[in-house]
Amino acid sequence: MHYKEVIQSIKERREILKVTQEALAELSGVGLRTLKQFESGKGNPTLHTLQKLADVLGMEVCVQVKNIIRNK
Amino acid sequence: MHYKEVIQSIKERREILKVTQEALAELSGVGLRTLKQFESGKGNPTLHTLQKLADVLGMEVCVQVKNIIRNK
DNA sequence: TATAAAAGAGCAGTATAATGCACTATAAAG
DNA sequence: CTTTATAGTGCATTATACTGCTCTTTTATA
Numbered sequence: 076m077h078y079k080e081v082i083q084s085i086k087e088r089r090e091i092l093k094v095t096q097e098a099l100a101e102l103s104g105v106g107l108r109t110l111k112q113f114e115s116g117k118g119n120p121t122l123h124t125l126q127k128l129a130d131v132l133g134m135e136v137c138v139q140v141k142n143i144i145r146n147k
Numbered sequence: 148m149h150y151k152e153v154i155q156s157i158k159e160r161r162e163i164l165k166v167t168q169e170a171l172a173e174l175s176g177v178g179l180r181t182l183k184q185f186e187s188g189k190g191n192p193t194l195h196t197l198q199k200l201a202d203v204l205g206m207e208v209c210v211q212v213k214n215i216i217r218n219k
Numbered sequence: 220t221a222t223a224a225a226a227g228a229g230c231a232g233t234a235t236a237a238t239g240c241a242c243t244a245t246a247a248a249g
Numbered sequence: 250c251t252t253t254a255t256a257g258t259g260c261a262t263t264a265t266a267c268t269g270c271t272c273t274t275t276t277a278t279a
Contacts, residue, residue: 076207076208076209076210077198078194078195078198081194081208081209081210084209084210084211085210088212095254095255095256096255096256096257097254097255097256105237105238106237106238106239107238107239108237108238108239108240108258109236109237109238111256111257111258112236112237112257112258114256114257115256115257115258117258118235118236118237119193119194119195119235119236120193120194120236120237121191121192121193121194121236121237121265121266122150122153122191122192122193122194122197123150123191124236124237125194125210126149126150129210132212133212133213133214134210134211134212134213135148135210135211135213136148136153136208136209136210137148137153137156137208137209137210137211138148138153138156138157138197138201138206138207138208138209139156139206139207139209140160140204140205140206141205141206141207142205167224167225167226168225168226168227169224169225169226177267177268178267178268178269179268179269180228180267180268180269180270181266181267181268183226183227183228184227184228184266184267186226186227187226187227187228189228190265190266190267191265191266192266192267193235193236193266193267196266196267220279221278221279222277222278222279223276223277223278223279224275224276224277224278225274225275225276225277226273226274226275226276227272227273227274227275228271228272228273228274229270229271229272229273230269230270230271230272231268231269231270232267232268232269233266233267233268234265234266234267234268235264235265235266235267236263236264236265236266237262237263237264237265238261238262238263238264239260239261239262239263240259240260240261241258241259241260242257242258242259242260243256243257243258243259244255244256244257244258245254245255245256245257246253246254246255246256247252247253247254247255248251248252248253248254249250249251249252249253
């Protein structure tokens, strides 16, 4: 996942859950300004920030070896 | 994946590939000091830093919905 | 045990992430 | 068009990630 895909996955998930940026900021403890910047494609969030957002959205950050073949 | 697991996955992968911190730092463009700090459990890397390390190690950073059931 | 390679830590400077506040832009509803 | 809710931006400050340099500690090998 590249940078923009990471952004997209968070943003899409937030929208699916019908949570506003403001609510997500509140719930996650991330500053609203930070979230806005992030979702508008600016900046370079820290792992901690990413995890706080992911947690609230029922998501998780992972680092894994590529080309994992999953038996579908 | 929590913070320490992220660290571990990177560190383990580096060791499996028998790459030194110095070599990984060179190859990824991340400062050696940064990598050392990261692997010793200190700090809070940015997404960009994580991705540079993951790339070189044939890994990827992803953010996904939890509880994905994979058919093993 | 001596030596060398790799990993970890202290210090200090620079770059930038995180933040709040105030303002603007956009979109939906009336 | 007006109102309201949500999203995005400019500016300034603070905290901290990133970095290099140097030194110490640990680990492996002769």
